[in-house]
Each structure stands twice: as structure tokens, then as C-alpha cells.
Amino acid sequence: MTVDTSSRTAPPPRAGARRRPRASAGTALGLGSAVLYLSLIVLIPLALVVVRSTDEGLGYFWKAVTTPDAWAALTLTIGASAVVALVNLVLGTLIAWVLVRDRFPGKAIVDTLIDLPFALPTIVAGLVLLALYGPESPLGVNLAYSRAGVGLALLFVTLPFVVRTVQPVLIELDKDMEQAAASLGASPFQTFRRIILPNLVPAMLSGTALAFTRAISEFGSTVLISGNLPFKTQVAAVNIFSQIEGDNTTGAAAISTVLLVVALVALLALDLLQRWGSRRG
Amino acid sequence: MAESGTVHENTTDANTTDPNTTDENTADPNTAGESTAGESAGATARNRTVRPGGGPRGVSRYVLRVIAIGYLFFLLVLPVALIVWRTFGDGLVPFVEALTSPSALHAFQVTLVVALWAVALNTVFGVGAALLLVRHDFPGKRLLGAFIDLPVAVSPVVVGLALILLYGRFSPVGGLLESWGLQIIFSTPGMVLATVFVALPLVVRSVVPVLEELGDEQEQAAHTLGASRFQTFLRITLPGIRSALAYGVVLCLARSLGEYGAVAVVSGRLVDQTQTLTLFVEERFQNFDQPAAFAASTALALLAVVTLLLTRLLRPKD
Known part of the structure; x- marks a missing residue:
């Protein structure tokens, strides 16, 4: 958009200037608009959250984070997210494996279904889980208002991450290596451990890190099924929400800042992993 | 099965068609006699790993498939289907x-x-x-x-x-x-x-x-x-x-x-x-x-x- 308007005033590129065809005016205007848009919507508001969290000193920040209910919410969130990420690591890889290496009728439908948690609104995800695994469960399984229920909601929303990062790597994986290993006398388990797994590990860990980041920030799907019981099932995002409702924005900002830092650390680790993976590849 | 595998390089082919497999079984002693003992042992190991009798690998594949589909069924399909069913249950x-x-x-x-x-x-x-x-x-x-x-x-x-x-x-x-x-x-x-x-x-x-x-x-x-x-x-x-x-x-x-x-x-x-x-x-x-x-x-x-x-x-x- 901004690029277009700038084009009228920009001088036509000379034939020799191929390397940097559109520098200067157009770039500056486009960059300025993009940065302004990002600043007004994302950067300044987020910076204000961090600023607000330390508004009344670091002592207050620490107190807000370690109030019993906030601390319980944070530890539950991080603990549950770690468990959920690990379950995803195993089951996500397994599902990716089945989708790539197995053949059965209806596989395309299963493959499409994997993305359902991305497309389904989180509040609806929470509601459908509560309908099947809540007090009126036709299966007789009631996980409502329990930590297991929170875990279930997190498993639902994080399902696609590991599957979708491992799947393409598995498709690209050269079968020759496996056949070579097998013909040299490796058992299927050995082949998997020595040949396939090392190739998949970077993708598996990327997916796990993404799932973890998503899980710690999850709100909508846990609202209904967790019942929002402080000290028991209240996750950090729900705790922040009730603090905002209670007009304690400083406390909410402190917990938000902790969540932001944990997410950024996870994403930084992911970035390092990806570089490690690409260096190996 | 493993015996037949020692003979035939292409065990996959041999296993898919039953008559062939039995043929190989009957021909087994002859061909084994032609090759040296060491070669035959190596071939046994190789073929066992490529296709261990067709059984275990098929079973593990089936188990993985059931786990994957079962997980998706109970986590995604059944909950969403239940809501749709409850919504349209009364028309x-x-x-x-x-x-x-x-x-x-x-x-x-x-x-x-x-x-x-x-x-x-x-x-x-x-x-x-x-x-x-x-x-x-x-x-x-x-x-x-x-x-x-x-x-x-x-x-x-x-x-x-x-x-x-x-x-x-x-x-x-x-x-x-x-x-x-x-x-x-x-x-x-x-x-x-x-x-x-x-x-x-x-x-x-x-x-x-x-x-x-x-x-x-x-x-x-x-x-x-x-x-x-x-x-x-x-x-x-x-x-x-x-x-x-x-x-x-x-x-x-x-x-x-x-x-x-x-x-x-x-x-x-x-x-x-x-x-x-x-x-x-x-x-x-x-x-x-x-x-x-x-x-x-x-x-x-x-x-x-x-x-x-x-x-x-x-x-x-x-």
C-alpha cells in the first residue's frame, strides 16, 4: 500500500542499479508505516505492560507474582504446559509418522482434521470438551473443574504443532538410509533410533517449544472446563483476567510480564534449535 | 518364513504370493547347499530385518495407527460431533x-x-x-x-x-x-x-x-x-x-x-x-x-x- 503511493515520487531505477532496485524513498515510507502500525498496536502496548508491572517498584512486582493464588496459577500453568508439550512430543510425532508412513482409507480426512484446533475458536473447544468430559458426560468421564480437564483443553489446542513441524521433515526423509541400515542388519527399532530419530529431533523439539508457548498463554479453552478455581485449576491467563476485572492492572501486568518472559525464552530456545537443525541439515 | 527368506533376495515378492513362498520352501535345501554357510547366515540376518516374517512389523504398524486415530477421535472428533448432535438432536x-x-x-x-x-x-x-x-x-x-x-x-x-x-x-x-x-x-x-x-x-x-x-x-x-x-x-x-x-x-x-x-x-x-x-x-x-x-x-x-x-x-x- 505504502509502497504504491511512494512509487510516483521515486525516480525510475537505472539499468545498472539491479542489486538494490527499490531503496531510499519507497523503502523509508513503507518501513515507517509498518513500524508505526506495529508500534501503535503491538509494541507500545506490550512495552506498557512491562513498564506497568514495575510501576510500584521491583518489590511490588515480586509480591504480585508470589501472592499465593498468582504463584499457584503460574506454577500450574508452566507445569501443565510442560507435561502437555511432552505428550505432544510423543503423540504428535507418532501421528505424523502414521500420516506419512501408513496407508489407510480416510487418511486425507484425518490429515485435514489435525488443523481443526487452529480453526476452531478456543471457547468452542472448551465447550465441546466440557460436553463430552464434563458433568453430563455420556462416557461417564468427568474431568470438569480438575487439573486433568485443564490438561485436556491444552492438549486440544496444541495438537497441530508437533504434527505439522515433524510431518514435512518425515516426508523429505530419504528412505535409502533406512533401507541401507536395515540391509546392514539393523533392527527396525535400531533403524528408528539411529537413523530416523536424529533427523526428526530438531523438528520435534521446535514443535514442542511452539506447543509449550501456546499452552502457557492459553485462555479461552480453559475458561469453561477449569471452573476457574484458584489454587486448583486457575491458569495464569485466567488469573490475569480476574485481576483485570478486579481493576488490579499492576498485578495483572506483573503476571503478564512473567508469561511474556517465559514465552520469549521458549521462542529463543526454538530459534537456537532451528539454527542447530539447519546447520546439521 | 525366515528360511525361505534366506534363499530369495526379494522376500517381499516371495511373501506376497503364497504359491511362490511354498515353492521357495521346498527348494530351500538345494539352494542353501549351493551357497556357502557364511553367506547364508548373513543373508538370514539381512532378510529378517527387512521383513521379520511380515508379522511383528504389521502389528506394530497397526498399533500405531490405532493409537493415532484413537487419540484424535477422543480428543477432536467425538467432542465436536457431540455438540453438533446435541444442537440438532431436536431438529x-x-x-x-x-x-x-x-x-x-x-x-x-x-x-x-x-x-x-x-x-x-x-x-x-x-x-x-x-x-x-x-x-x-x-x-x-x-x-x-x-x-x-x-x-x-x-x-x-x-x-x-x-x-x-x-x-x-x-x-x-x-x-x-x-x-x-x-x-x-x-x-x-x-x-x-x-x-x-x-x-x-x-x-x-x-x-x-x-x-x-x-x-x-x-x-x-x-x-x-x-x-x-x-x-x-x-x-x-x-x-x-x-x-x-x-x-x-x-x-x-x-x-x-x-x-x-x-x-x-x-x-x-x-x-x-x-x-x-x-x-x-x-x-x-x-x-x-x-x-x-x-x-x-x-x-x-x-x-x-x-x-x-x-x-x-x-x-x-x-
């Missing part, structure tokens, strides 16, 4: 009635207005930012990319809090805007901002790889032939990124229609005023109006399925 009439109540219709309208604004803004920004990231050189490019991806890592509730801190009534900026008669928080503009925030990277990230792949030779050619930059964009770049853009827009629209957390914080959840469809689901459910909550959920789930099918069609094939 279509309650569903239509629940969704045509004044509150539901209003929620539909609010959702649509917010989502369309958010999609329009993010589409314009997304294409512009993608062009900037791919076609232009400037210092801090990686940083800009990282900032664009930032919303993925932020909890929706934190998004809401962040916007309140900047645009709320008691902040300098929010106060100033309000004195001009522009209310952001607890009103549509705030909900649009929240939705823009959470859906920000989707269009950019869909368009960038395709722009990279396209290269700029054609754009250069158009330029040389005297096309203005706007003409080049309209005639060359836009057709090239068309399906990737559509993919990003569909993702963005789905995310915008379904956003709950960020909108819940900034909207104030005022029934019949700032209530979107997702907020309607939660509010109806908490007020023990299950039929309406289920009906709205089913409507949103159907939208999600349509989104899935559309993205399936549009997804870039590489």
Missing part, C-alpha cells in the same frame, strides 16, 4: 430459533464488523510488510520480522491488558482520544485493535515465502517496459501472490471470527453492545442457556470446517 427449529434471537443476531453483526475491519487492516499491512521484507533492503530487517511474529507468543489476555494500558480511559492517550469523542476500549475500535493484534502475522507469513519464490525478474521487466510501480504491483505481483494471499486472508478471517480472550478483555463483555459470537457462547453457557450456547458453537464449528476446507484448497503446494 433444525431450535437451532434456527437460538441463532435468530435479537442477542444472537446482534452478536453476529458485531463479530462480522470487527472481523471485516481486522481482516482489511491486516491484509493491507500484510502485503505491504511482506513486500518490504522480501523486496527491500534496510537495516533491522530481522528485527522487523521478529516483531511481526511477536503476537504469536502473547497470551490473548495480555493483548487485552496491553491495549487497555495504552487506550483505556485512564491512560493519557485514551483520555485524549476520549476527549475527542473517540472511545477505544469497551467499544468497537478496541475490539478491532485486539483482533488485529492476534491475527497480525498470518497474512505476512503466508505471502512472504511466495514472494521470495516468485523473484523480481518479471517486476523488473515490467518496470523496464515503462509500467508504473502501482501497475507492476497490480498486474505482476498481485496475480503472482493471489492464492497465497487468499490463504492468509482465510486464516486471518477464521482467527478474527473466533477470537475470544483478547476481545473478552477489551470489550467489557456488554451484552447486546460489544458481545461477539464467541462471547455470546460463553455468556449463554454461564447463564445455563445451553441450547443457545451449543447452537452458536455449532455455527462457529461449521465456519471452522469451511475454513479448513478452504485452506486445504488454497494451501501452497511445495
Whole structure:
């Protein structure tokens, strides 16, 4: 958009200037608009959250984070997210494996279904889980208002991450290596451990890190099924929400800042992993 | 089975056709006699690993398949199917009635207005930012990319809090805007901002790889032939990124229609005023109006399925 308007005033590129065809005016205007848009919507508001969290000193920040209910919410969130990420690591890889290496009728439908948690609104995800695994469960399984229920909601929303990062790597994986290993006398388990797994590990860990980041920030799907019981099932995002409702924005900002830092650390680790993976590849 | 394997290099062939296998079995002593003992032992090991009798490998494959499908069935399919079944259990009439109540219709309208604004803004920004990231050189490019991806890592509730801190009534900026008669928080503009925030990277990230792949030779050619930059964009770049853009827009629209957390914080959840469809689901459910909550959920789930099918069609094939 901004690029277009700038084009009228920009001088036509000379034939020799191929390397940097559109520098200067157009770039500056486009960059300025993009940065302004990002600043007004994302950067300044987020910076204000961090600023607000330390508004009344670091002592207050620490107190807000370690109030019993906030601390319980944070530890539950991080603990549950770690468990959920690990379950995803195993089951996500397994599902990716089945989708790539197995053949059965209806596989395309299963493959499409994997993305359902991305497309389904989180509040609806929470509601459908509560309908099947809540007090009126036709299966007789009631996980409502329990930590297991929170875990279930997190498993639902994080399902696609590991599957979708491992799947393409598995498709690209050269079968020759496996056949070579097998013909040299490796058992299927050995082949998997020595040949396939090392190739998949970077993708598996990327997916796990993404799932973890998503899980710690999850709100909508846990609202209904967790019942929002402080000290028991209240996750950090729900705790922040009730603090905002209670007009304690400083406390909410402190917990938000902790969540932001944990997410950024996870994403930084992911970035390092990806570089490690690409260096190996 | 393993014995027959020692003879035949192509155990797979031998195993698929039964008559062959039995033939090999009967011929076994003869051929084994022809080869040396060492060779035969090596061949045994090799063939056992390639196809250990056909049994164990088939079973483990079946077990994996059952685990994968079972997990997906109980986690995704059954819960969603149950809601759809509960919604339509008493026929279509309650569903239509629940969704045509004044509150539901209003929620539909609010959702649509917010989502369309958010999609329009993010589409314009997304294409512009993608062009900037791919076609232009400037210092801090990686940083800009990282900032664009930032919303993925932020909890929706934190998004809401962040916007309140900047645009709320008691902040300098929010106060100033309000004195001009522009209310952001607890009103549509705030909900649009929240939705823009959470859906920000989707269009950019869909368009960038395709722009990279396209290269700029054609754009250069158009330029040389005297096309203005706007003409080049309209005639060359836009057709090239068309399906990737559509993919990003569909993702963005789905995310915008379904956003709950960020909108819940900034909207104030005022029934019949700032209530979107997702907020309607939660509010109806908490007020023990299950039929309406289920009906709205089913409507949103159907939208999600349509989104899935559309993205399936549009997804870039590489």
C-alpha cells in the first residue's frame, strides 16, 4: 500500500542499479508505516505492560507474582504446559509418522482434521470438551473443574504443532538410509533410533517449544472446563483476567510480564534449535 | 518364513504370493547347499530385518495407527460431533430459533464488523510488510520480522491488558482520544485493535515465502517496459501472490471470527453492545442457556470446517 503511493515520487531505477532496485524513498515510507502500525498496536502496548508491572517498584512486582493464588496459577500453568508439550512430543510425532508412513482409507480426512484446533475458536473447544468430559458426560468421564480437564483443553489446542513441524521433515526423509541400515542388519527399532530419530529431533523439539508457548498463554479453552478455581485449576491467563476485572492492572501486568518472559525464552530456545537443525541439515 | 527368506533376495515378492513362498520352501535345501554357510547366515540376518516374517512389523504398524486415530477421535472428533448432535438432536427449529434471537443476531453483526475491519487492516499491512521484507533492503530487517511474529507468543489476555494500558480511559492517550469523542476500549475500535493484534502475522507469513519464490525478474521487466510501480504491483505481483494471499486472508478471517480472550478483555463483555459470537457462547453457557450456547458453537464449528476446507484448497503446494 505504502509502497504504491511512494512509487510516483521515486525516480525510475537505472539499468545498472539491479542489486538494490527499490531503496531510499519507497523503502523509508513503507518501513515507517509498518513500524508505526506495529508500534501503535503491538509494541507500545506490550512495552506498557512491562513498564506497568514495575510501576510500584521491583518489590511490588515480586509480591504480585508470589501472592499465593498468582504463584499457584503460574506454577500450574508452566507445569501443565510442560507435561502437555511432552505428550505432544510423543503423540504428535507418532501421528505424523502414521500420516506419512501408513496407508489407510480416510487418511486425507484425518490429515485435514489435525488443523481443526487452529480453526476452531478456543471457547468452542472448551465447550465441546466440557460436553463430552464434563458433568453430563455420556462416557461417564468427568474431568470438569480438575487439573486433568485443564490438561485436556491444552492438549486440544496444541495438537497441530508437533504434527505439522515433524510431518514435512518425515516426508523429505530419504528412505535409502533406512533401507541401507536395515540391509546392514539393523533392527527396525535400531533403524528408528539411529537413523530416523536424529533427523526428526530438531523438528520435534521446535514443535514442542511452539506447543509449550501456546499452552502457557492459553485462555479461552480453559475458561469453561477449569471452573476457574484458584489454587486448583486457575491458569495464569485466567488469573490475569480476574485481576483485570478486579481493576488490579499492576498485578495483572506483573503476571503478564512473567508469561511474556517465559514465552520469549521458549521462542529463543526454538530459534537456537532451528539454527542447530539447519546447520546439521 | 525366515528360511525361505534366506534363499530369495526379494522376500517381499516371495511373501506376497503364497504359491511362490511354498515353492521357495521346498527348494530351500538345494539352494542353501549351493551357497556357502557364511553367506547364508548373513543373508538370514539381512532378510529378517527387512521383513521379520511380515508379522511383528504389521502389528506394530497397526498399533500405531490405532493409537493415532484413537487419540484424535477422543480428543477432536467425538467432542465436536457431540455438540453438533446435541444442537440438532431436536431438529433444525431450535437451532434456527437460538441463532435468530435479537442477542444472537446482534452478536453476529458485531463479530462480522470487527472481523471485516481486522481482516482489511491486516491484509493491507500484510502485503505491504511482506513486500518490504522480501523486496527491500534496510537495516533491522530481522528485527522487523521478529516483531511481526511477536503476537504469536502473547497470551490473548495480555493483548487485552496491553491495549487497555495504552487506550483505556485512564491512560493519557485514551483520555485524549476520549476527549475527542473517540472511545477505544469497551467499544468497537478496541475490539478491532485486539483482533488485529492476534491475527497480525498470518497474512505476512503466508505471502512472504511466495514472494521470495516468485523473484523480481518479471517486476523488473515490467518496470523496464515503462509500467508504473502501482501497475507492476497490480498486474505482476498481485496475480503472482493471489492464492497465497487468499490463504492468509482465510486464516486471518477464521482467527478474527473466533477470537475470544483478547476481545473478552477489551470489550467489557456488554451484552447486546460489544458481545461477539464467541462471547455470546460463553455468556449463554454461564447463564445455563445451553441450547443457545451449543447452537452458536455449532455455527462457529461449521465456519471452522469451511475454513479448513478452504485452506486445504488454497494451501501452497511445495
